[in-house]
Amino acid sequence: MSTPAEYYRSLPPVSKVYGVACLMTTAAYYLQLYNPWNIALDYGLVFKRLQIWRLFTNFFFLGPFSFPFAIRLIMIARYGVSLERGPFDKRTADYVWMFVFGALSLLVIALVPFFRSPFLGVSLVFMIIYIWSREFPNARINIYGLVSLKGFYLPWAMLVLDLIFGNPIMPDIIGMLAGHLYYFLTVLHPLAGGKYIFKTPFFIYKLVAYWGEGAQMNSPVQSDPSAGIAFRGRSHRLGGNTQTRSTSTESNASSTQHPQNHQSNNNSTVFRGRSYRLNG
Structure with missing residues (x-):
């Protein structure tokens, strides 16, 4: 893009809204407009003083x-x-529902004292990275221009970098847990023959349509064919190819043994109506 304004307008809506919200939250903190602990996740204050906003605001703070x-x-x-x-x-x-499900999963995981964190924005970002790595496992990426690896290993590489730089790694871990749970329910389980029950609620379609984005078809995550999906081969081997080969073999055999019958049936099917009209 030639200008930052054109780049901003070209961004898709959900990622743009979330990114801008995180940027504005940190900018307001830099200007000392609020105390970050007033938006942090604290279940004691949520349940005792009904400070419900903490369940939402903690996802928008990515640090100073x-x-x-x-x-x-x-x-x-x-x-x-x-x-x-x-x-x-x-x-x-469906993309909005991915964010909502990720946020709900992280809130549930944060109930465990070992995984408790006052701000879950970093975990939500790591959930996005994990899902991207599963949707584009063969994509080539460069980390800081030094290391080249496949997209499948991106979350683990970022986890190692946070460990080297001295950043907390627990938010990364719980973000990967939430991302794997979402990917399992929407991709791996349906591909393995399970029923797809993880549907986007109707009120989210209404909300998206209200904001002018239209109502999209509810379907499992469709991956980029050029990138491929990890474990796709295993899920598609569950008897599908055998049945297809046997069916095609039987059809070929029957067509070889009775070529005249096939020809006569095709002729009668195609020209039967017109021949009777002409003779009639």
Whole structure:
């Protein structure tokens, strides 16, 4: 894009809204407009004083302006946008439902004292990275221009980098847990022959349509054919090819043994109506 304004307008809606919300939250903190602990997740204050906003606001704080904050914001701009333009293209409601499910999963995981964290925004970003790595496992990526690897290993590489830089890794781990849970329910389980029951609620379609994005068809995540999906081969071997081969073999054999019958049946099917009209 030639200008930042054109780049901003070209961004898909969900990733743009979330990225801008995270940027504005950190900018307001930099200007000392609020105390970050007033928006942090604290279940004691949520249940005792009914400070419900903490269940939402904690997802928009990625930390103060710093190098890790810039990396998280770039992850949203690159991998979140790639998901929204790729597997979730024309499925904005399903992409919103992915965010909602991820947030709910993280809130449930944060109930465990070992996984408790006051801010879950980094975990939500890591969930996006994990889902992207499963949707584009063969994509080639460069990390800081030094290491080249496949997209499948991106979450683990970022986890190692956070460990080296001294950043907390627990938010990364619970983000990967939420991402794997979503990917299992929407992709791996249906591909393995299970019933797809993880449907986007109707009110999310209504909400997306209200904001002018249209109501998209509710379907499992469709991956980029050029990138491939990990474990796709295993799921498609469950008897489908054998049945197809046997059916095609029987049809070929029957056509070889009775070529005249096939020809006569085709002729009668195609010309029967007209021949009777002519003779009649």
